[in-house]
Amino acid sequence: MIETPYVLFLGDAPDQLAAKVAQGIKDWRPENAVAQFRLPGCGADLGLTDMSLADAKTAGAKTLVIGVANRGGLISQAWKDVLIEALEMGYDLASGLHNLLRDEGDLVAASQTHGGTLHDVRVPSVGYPIANGRKRTGKRVLAVGTDCSVGKMYTALALDSEMRDRGMKSTFRATGQTGILIIGHGVPLDAVIADFMAGSVEYLTPDNDPDHWDIIEGQGSLFHVSFSGVTMALIHGGQPDALILSHEPTRETMRGLSDYTLPSLEELRDTALPLARVANPDCQVVGISVNTQQMSETDAVTYLADVEKRMGLPAVDPFRHGAGRLVDALAAL
Amino acid sequence: MIETPYVLFLGDAPDQLAAKVAQGIKDWRPENAVAQFRLPGCGADLGLTDMSLADAKTAGAKTLVIGVANRGGLISQAWKDVLIEALEMGYDLASGLHNLLRDEGDLVAASQTHGGTLHDVRVPSVGYPIANGRKRTGKRVLAVGTDCSVGKMYTALALDSEMRDRGMKSTFRATGQTGILIIGHGVPLDAVIADFMAGSVEYLTPDNDPDHWDIIEGQGSLFHVSFSGVTMALIHGGQPDALILSHEPTRETMRGLSDYTLPSLEELRDTALPLARVANPDCQVVGISVNTQQMSETDAVTYLADVEKRMGLPAVDPFRHGAGRLVDALAAL
Numbered sequence: 001m002i003e004t005p006y007v008l009f010l011g012d013a014p015d016q017l018a019a020k021v022a023q024g025i026k027d028w029r030p031e032n033a034v035a036q037f038r039l040p041g042c043g044a045d046l047g048l049t050d051m052s053l054a055d056a057k058t059a060g061a062k063t064l065v066i067g068v069a070n071r072g073g074l075i076s077q078a079w080k081d082v083l084i085e086a087l088e089m090g091y092d093l094a095s096g097l098h099n100l101l102r103d104e105g106d107l108v109a110a111s112q113t114h115g116g117t118l119h120d121v122r123v124p125s126v127g128y129p130i131a132n133g134r135k136r137t138g139k140r141v142l143a144v145g146t147d148c149s150v151g152k153m154y155t156a157l158a159l160d161s162e163m164r165d166r167g168m169k170s171t172f173r174a175t176g177q178t179g180i181l182i183i184g185h186g187v188p189l190d191a192v193i194a195d196f197m198a199g200s201v202e203y204l205t206p207d208n209d210p211d212h213w214d215i216i217e218g219q220g221s222l223f224h225v226s227f228s229g230v231t232m233a234l235i236h237g238g239q240p241d242a243l244i245l246s247h248e249p250t251r252e253t254m255r256g257l258s259d260y261t262l263p264s265l266e267e268l269r270d271t272a273l274p275l276a277r278v279a280n281p282d283c284q285v286v287g288i289s290v291n292t293q294q295m296s297e298t299d300a301v302t303y304l305a306d307v308e309k310r311m312g313l314p315a316v317d318p319f320r321h322g323a324g325r326l327v328d329a330l331a332a333l
Numbered sequence: 334m335i336e337t338p339y340v341l342f343l344g345d346a347p348d349q350l351a352a353k354v355a356q357g358i359k360d361w362r363p364e365n366a367v368a369q370f371r372l373p374g375c376g377a378d379l380g381l382t383d384m385s386l387a388d389a390k391t392a393g394a395k396t397l398v399i400g401v402a403n404r405g406g407l408i409s410q411a412w413k414d415v416l417i418e419a420l421e422m423g424y425d426l427a428s429g430l431h432n433l434l435r436d437e438g439d440l441v442a443a444s445q446t447h448g449g450t451l452h453d454v455r456v457p458s459v460g461y462p463i464a465n466g467r468k469r470t471g472k473r474v475l476a477v478g479t480d481c482s483v484g485k486m487y488t489a490l491a492l493d494s495e496m497r498d499r500g501m502k503s504t505f506r507a508t509g510q511t512g513i514l515i516i517g518h519g520v521p522l523d524a525v526i527a528d529f530m531a532g533s534v535e536y537l538t539p540d541n542d543p544d545h546w547d548i549i550e551g552q553g554s555l556f557h558v559s560f561s562g563v564t565m566a567l568i569h570g571g572q573p574d575a576l577i578l579s580h581e582p583t584r585e586t587m588r589g590l591s592d593y594t595l596p597s598l599e600e601l602r603d604t605a606l607p608l609a610r611v612a613n614p615d616c617q618v619v620g621i622s623v624n625t626q627q628m629s630e631t632d633a634v635t636y637l638a639d640v641e642k643r644m645g646l647p648a649v650d651p652f653r654h655g656a657g658r659l660v661d662a663l664a665a666l
Contacts, residue, residue, distance in 0.1 A: 189527060190526075227528065228569050229530045239558075
């Protein structure tokens, strides 16, 4: 559990894209984003107030979140100076970088001296159990994709946001480092030991009120041979009541696998649903989430109408048109 | 890579079952088993010569393998005395115990002083790559089960043995600690980090001669919600040319999951084959391996004949009747 709210460290990000973790926090949990902190030459701007660490502290920030990718895989001295100053002022630090805060001797020393916590969200901090498969109370929805990186996290966050707006009970359950930093907690599933994957998802989505929805962040794809085991563990550990199919129609080959083409939405449905029903016999596919960012508005609308007719399910791009119709389908379950 | 041959340490095993790792080594790689070493009160006997560590060394043994489960999760002082003596004499040690040799200070000290290696086969010793999904040369077969612990390892070892007897090119590829100790190498798949599971299976089963068979040890089951992710990674990382369906007909619920019943062999076939074809479009289900140890010979023969007729595939219990007909089916591919 990372203490919120945050000051978002953008460092010397060359451009906006490099700060996409910080952007995600600001977009989805603006209440967690007190201020931004930038170094000279920073090319990113979230539109938040630039504050000194001292001013952000006065404004209530508890944790400095590294919201930017680092170049060359090293934590530079310019970054270090800020991070150590933050620890000296009583901040915790949180990072999703590949190179870990805990592997940096000077940061460890400063955290020990000043009592701040170093959160490396790529690394599990819990000894997860082996899954027991017992039916849990409450409702769960999971997005499964024809490929990796087709918008499953965005879909989940949009569902959660729409449910909150409607006053429904909902929790976004993060399974990757960006999602974990956005909300401050979750399971870094791709770093969990094989035997405990499904158990970590059960741990993440415990018993809840009958009308509460866990919106589980998807990972990988059953059709992506590098990561399909992670997806399988989400389907069985999450025991979803509802699946949403996620797709990016302009992609020609699987991400990082140029020899592999994408499955159709029908193939995805016919593969994922029987597997999900092993853990939850009542599971239904309730809708389709399409990432149409590479398509014109006209093409997107036409494509979505075609898919909707073909599949007999609501098909939307939640970024373009909101997640309302997907939430309607979930609420109708 | 564990140096062979071995002296098999049976310790104070209360009965034969507690020494099943040692039994597996003796059954499947008798050339690796120079001798057994027993403590007073040992209730297990492999029928090997009891030797002192010195005599076993003279007879060629390179590694002392702990071929027995320990009681209470502690490595006792009685064991320690033998293990330290073995290190002093120049042996390596190998263990599949949950509590690791490397966590025992006195064993670490002795191994450093005398140069012996401590092999904890439950823990990966390699930084595995992320799977790339590229088609590899050579043939691969994988057993997939309706449940965990239905005889997949036995089936794989029996296939490998039969292929060797016929002069075919074959390698048993171990994915669990017992299999790794039997042959001296492999991947402890259940202990691999999620993102690298499929990659570790690719690493385990590299390019090979076109007529060479990798016999990949199966793990878990697509229908076992605790471990299905591991099975999925084997199917996609292994890119098998052939699947064998494994089943234990008398089991009423999934192992460790009393709320779950087993799927039919048809369900297993219809689930596993499309998933396997994602990685290898030519994959075929070639036969069925049934563990009939809970059935009389008559019942077993009747059951196997029924399954064979129903599924249109050779159905055998390789323990009772040998793996010959399964190898026939693989050779005919």
